[in-house]
Amino acid sequence: MSTIWFATSNKGKLIEVQERFSHFGVEVEQLIAPYPEIQADTLEEVVEAGLTHLWKEHARPLMIDDSGIFLDNKEGFPGVYSAYVLHTLGCQGILDLMHSDTERPAHFECCAGYIDEKGQVLVAKGRVDGHISKEEKGTTGFGFDPIFVPEGHDRTFAEMSLEEKNKMSHRSRAFDKLAEMMELEKD
């Protein structure tokens, strides 16, 4: 196996995952193929439904992922609705929501999924804990990166190089686990 399709329209995600799979000597190719995101309580459900849908349409092994940011003191908001909230409120909306909060714990979760030629599904989860910054900082990455400071650091994901972020990100952790489940071997 030397090429795997990754269905995403998000260039930032693509680059992260390409970097990750390069350690296994695997090339990741982008597949532009929208799929319906079901309303579900968990990222896993969204990913499993998406994989099955895409596999029926494109009949080839492929990967997708879904991720979200969870504010630990706000019942996990926005969680599975992160994309919607990013689109409507943006990072500033999260800062506004927390304007009077001194405790600001949050975590990112990513669920990465792979469906093989037989329609067999593998899913893996990755998580990174941290907190929400007081203001937006940095320009790299995407999504809520400018307001998320991972544990043990004092800079946001958007202030880090892709390489530095990839060492600890929820997405890296999920795709590393997925690669392991796919029995890929590190170069």
Add this chain to the structure above:
Amino acid sequence: MSTIWFATSNKGKLIEVQERFSHFGVEVEQLIAPYPEIQADTLEEVVEAGLTHLWKEHARPLMIDDSGIFLDNKEGFPGVYSAYVLHTLGCQGILDLMHSDTERPAHFECCAGYIDEKGQVLVAKGRVDGHISKEEKGTTGFGFDPIFVPEGHDRTFAEMSLEEKNKMSHRSRAFDKLAEMMELEKD
């Protein structure tokens, strides 16, 4: 027709709709029957899918509704996700989100639907414009009522009697239109 089933677990909604249909000499009975809410862009889609699902399960004419609050300066957030946002952030979350906003326009929308014995679907929409108050006020009603001030008034929905709110609410307007489409006649 003298009794119609209304599938809802929300006592506040039930009372509103009962009051409304009493003007048509129709009794509204509560049906406790949960149904999946699909992830959709519009209230109509949620209602149509819910009606079809319930009709298959319960094989009787019935009504449901779905409603949301839309912040006009926040891309319509939380809209179809209002129930989730009420549960996670509550009214206080909306106030936090708007803590620095002087312009605070918002509207409520309700989509009411009816499915008849043959599975034929009718849907009607109601809307009320207004703004978000600076703090929670009042104790009647439910949901986001304590922070919504309808146009032309200076009190929130939660500071009004059910009768006063019902004269102008999005839900009343939707169910009045629905009653008209059902060809019910006012007493």
